[in-house]
Amino acid sequence: MTGHMTGQRDAPARYDIAVIGAGSAGLTVAAAGAAFGHNVVLVERGAMGGDCLNSGCVPSKALIAAAREAYTGAALPFGITARTEVDFAAVHAHVHDVIAGIAPHDSVERFEGLGVTVLKGEAHFTGPDSLAVTTATGTRTLRARRYVVATGSRPIVPPIDGLADCAPLTNETLFDLTRRPERLAIIGGGPIGCEMAQAMARLGASVTVIEGAAILPREDPEAAAVVRAAMQRDGVRLLEGRTVTRCTRESTQKTLHLSDGSSVDADAILVAVGRRPTTDLGLAEAGVAMDGPAIRVDRSLRTTNRRIYAIGDVTGGLQFTHVAGHQASLAVRAIVFRLPVSYDPAVMPRATYTSPEVAQVGATEAEAKAADPKATAWTAPLEGNDRARAERETEGFVKLVLSGKGKLLGATIVAPHAGDLIATYQLAMAAKVKPSALASFTPAYPTYAEAGKRAATLYFGAKLARPWVRRILTLLKRL
Incomplete structure (x- = not known):
């Protein structure tokens, strides 16, 4: 201010x-x-405007948008082979222009x-x-x-030996860069770490992520697996199950020494281990x-x-x-x-803006089944969605988690615009909408929203397969 x-x-x-x-x-x-x-x-x-405007949501999503435009690998199946050149100083200017456009409101x-x-x-x-x-x-x-x-x-900047001497970046300083680091090491594979890793890789950096557990540890493992594969296709090197024990520096080169005895050389280090x-x-x-x-x-x-x-x-x-x-x-x-x-x-959604995005509201499948052994999960893969096929974005799914009594407990979405799609299920949980309503609503065709409807209909399809239901349907057929 x-x-x-x-x-x-x-x-x-x-x-x-x-x-x-x-x-x-x-x-x-x-x-x-x-x-x-x-x-x-x-x-x-x-x-x-706080963190969101100046060093969080706004600049990170502006950077992700620039990275999406720079990415050309997904264009190959469409027959587009034009090469994209990245002017990182102009990307920096774009990010700060977005901030400046919103700043008067705050x-x-x-x-x-x-x-x-x-x-x-x-x-x-x-x-x-x-x-x-x-x-x-x-x-x-x-x-x-x-x-x-x-x-x-x-x-949070963890107390790693020598890290302070390596001048680590955080989200508060990352968006000040006017030159792209050729080699970027990211400590932490949570939402911020994964978002920035993929974006910087698409902008031409060589990116390595070091995560002590597995990336996106709070998310459904099946959802995290889709994001993991997408990041690796984009060239991100993922070192999971390893931690940084110390950091050394020689001139401009920084070296992260890992718990398994290996090391990673970098021009810049981003710390993304939480807040x-x-x-x-x-x-x-x-x-x-x-x-x-x-x-x-x-x-x-x-x-x-x-x-x-x-x-x-x-x-x-x-x-x-x-x-x-x-x-x-x-x-x-x-x-x-x-x-x-x-x-x-319990009814607050969350989203990670990788490509594809991953979004969650309520309980994951594992969380629901731990609390209710009769809970079930119903998954509609994007490979069965016409919009996803048209856009060649078929690696993802919509998963609905229901209690043993048929109550909606949670939803997991891995798809383009998952952060937007999850709103339907957040509203459904907050308003206590029954799964029958989710199965009967009519989304526009062709849209990714159809996958959610498909997941709900799978639940009712399984109920119709029960023997006593089949007997009733046989009797009705004779009327």
Whole structure:
């Protein structure tokens, strides 16, 4: 956040709502609170828009889009053989142009125009009902009827011997590169690691991913296997089941020494092993309890101090922008309208934007069967989908997971636009839609959405194959 901040000298000491953090969650609360007549102060020590706009979702998806356009391997089956040249400086400019296009929506000027007092500075609780904010002009104490902590998270840099001397990149610095590293080593095979590995490989880098377990460890293993094969086809070298024990550097070359005795040479290292909630706010002085590194909240998103809510990454759990936005809307309902709210992480979707994408809502097949031995999974492979065949994107599937009583417990999708397709099943779970409705709805033809309908009809097809059902159908045929 840069520039002159109005309202810092003459801001009132008391507010209806004090929001700490100007990422997607904090901005949602601040805008809604002000729109409904509340006196709102918003405190941010970094850039408006938070991680998502500046170093997370927006730049990563812009980079992935550029990588998709640069990728020519998939064009060969269509008879297209044109060669693509990558101007990485222009790719960098594209990424930052996308950020710049969105930034005004999250700017200080816009929020001050909405009636929010915006303070650039460090926030620190000095008691259960007092917040000290240190700005360029000094420190002041604020009080509010309700506080909302939305300070997000930071990338974890593991304590690997010599890693600091190798100047590792994180998502906060990766998008500043104006030159493509010819050899990129990525520590961590989770969503960020896999997304950036595939994108950078498609942009011409030689990429190696080192993952201590298997890539995408939270996902359905069958889904992860499809992504694994796609990444390897794109030239990504995957070293799974290995860890980095130390890092050495000689001039510009960096060497990662692995647990199996092998080593990987690289020009740049990206660390993508997870994120830690940002909680350096004097929470103990405010009487706010922690769950490990995260703030403890109940289902209404209240902390152990009833005046203070916490939303987004700072609460741990699902660290996604859409989850933070949903929690923000719940906090607004609770604070502004005094309505009871209940956050349910079980119906929150997640997506990894590799190619193909992988998306999940609810339980995976393994999770469901561990809780309910009678649970079943019904899979429609994309090779039976006409749209997938037309686009030569047949390596994927839609899998629906049902309880023994036929309740939808989860959905797994590996396909182009899986992050969009999963919305149908998130809505179905949230609204408690029956599988019969999923089997009877009519998607447009030809679309990938037909695969989900096919998975639901497989479930009912199996029920129709039961002997007693067959006997009834035989009797009906005679009428």
